[in-house]
Amino acid sequence: MPINFIPRRFTVVRDKELCINCGCCVRQCSNECHYFAEDGKTVLANSQNCVACHRCVDLCPTGALRIEKYVCDYRDNANWTPQYQQEICRQADTGGVLLSAMGNPKPYPIYWDKILLNASQVTNPSIDPLREPMEIRTILGRKPEKLQVEKKGKSVTSMPPQVVLETPIMFSAMSFGSISLNAQKSLAMAAKNLGTLFNTGEGGLHPDLNDYGDYAVVQVASGRFGVHKEYLNNSKFVEIKIGQGAKPGIGGHLPGEKVNVEVSNARMIPEGSDAISPAPHHDIYSIEDLRQLIWSLKQATDNKKPVSVKIAAVHNVAAIASGCARAGADIVVIDGFRGGTGAAPTRIRDNVGIPIELALAAADQRLRDEGIRSKVSLVAAGSFRCSSDIVKAIALGADACYVASAPLIAIGCHMCQTCNTGKCNWGIATQRPDLTKRLNPEIAHQRVENLINAWNHEIKEIMGGMGINSIDSLRGNRLMLRGIGLTEKELEILGIKHAGE
Secondary structure (H helix, E strand, O other), X not given: OOOOOOOOOEEEEEOOOOOOOOOHHHHHOOOOOEEEOOOOOOEEEOHHHXXXXXXXXXXXXXXXXXXXXXXXXXXXXXXXXXXXXXXHHHHHXXXXXXXXOOOOOOOOOOHHHHEEEOOOOOOOOOOOOOOOOOEOOEEEOOOOOOXXXXXXXXXOOOOOOOEEEOOOEEXXXXXXXXXXXXXXXXXXXXXXXXXXXXXXXXHOOOHHHHHHHHHEEEEEOOOOOOOOHHHHHOOOEEEEEOOOOOOOOOOEEEOHHHOOHHHHHHHOOOOOOOEEEOOOOOOOOOHHHHXXXXXXXXXXXXXXXXXXXXXXXXXOHHHHHHHXXXXXXXXXXXXXXXXXXXXXEHHHHHXXXXXXXXXXXXXXXXXXXXXXXXXXXXXXXXXXXXXXXXXXXXXXXXOEEEEOHHHHHHOOOOOOOOHHHOOOOOOOOOOOHHHHOOOOHHHHHHHHHHHHHHHHHHHHHHHHHHOOOEHHHHOOOHHHEEEOOOOHHHHHHHOXXXXXX
């Protein structure tokens, strides 16, 4: 028997006085952590398989289970930490690339936590959002340089296609295949009821979601999976995916095990085949090439749909955003390095890219300096955890924000970061029928709506406290922000003053 050099990460603790050996945990665990003993009555656990998804804990009828971190001390070494030693052993076992899910978990600075918001006091009275109107409606798209108005006050300027959102929050790209149909349908239903949009990701649009086209952002990625004229036109706007925050500079890979009949039909690829998106678009090697694709997509949609370009937050993101705007993009999406993903090489996820806070501020300022800010809307993505993060992003220059991990947590995700295995016990990041049926869209969409409605109310409360009654007055208003515990260079890039100034 080969030696296992990697200790388990968690321990399943079972209270024998509370456990009734009902087998609920056995039925619920797709990782085969729980099992019946030889007597067929006593339930035991193989903690080596536990990923801390908490499905067994949350569903145990007697509350007999809890999950603990398994402590196995190594000799202290600041360089060769236990994590690196275990990862080396894992690669020695498999000879493969380390894969991980979700966003960058490293303890890099989280700038949202180092930015403070302003509030009105004496000379600029605050506004009560319960008694006075607060406008959080957001309009995305290219704006004309000037408006021509007739004598009666009616605009006669021909407007480019615009997208109206009832909230500055949209649901970010998560493809059918990486997540289940029930998960994507939950987001589509919530988007419809909230007056916002969900993003199909690069996996095409499942036929069951055709009726949600008015609330969909359809994505065109390097693999062109599921892209055809009807797909492009059954949307609110079209998004060209150049990069992704969790894995900048590389393509995507959906394992063949996840490509069932429905996924193969949506993506227009053979069943059981790996869906591999190349790192580059093979028809884009310059800004001029990007301009051509943007033009082609606008032609395919009769110039009725805005076209956005999604880029990862990297070192020269401001210049890239400027190039996208000059290439004709109506919207530029910037995805920070904490943005989630179904699967990414661990080394890429943990070491490539920059925080969305710095990228957003730099891009917004670059566009303003070049006098082209009105030509494009900016959408920020990459781990928004609460409503105050959204407010800070808008004050840094975002027109709207994409969220993905937060709504998934609302419907059951426990951040166990094993999406790539396809064994999601909560029916989210899986295609197994026995698991996907665990997620009921009729219940899940209501939870997502509750979350966003709560955030909307908090956004209005924060704006009211600032004495601001419109999201437009908050956008790019960095005077409402102050930094704390930041260096002079960080403050300079963010374009804000230190607390006390």
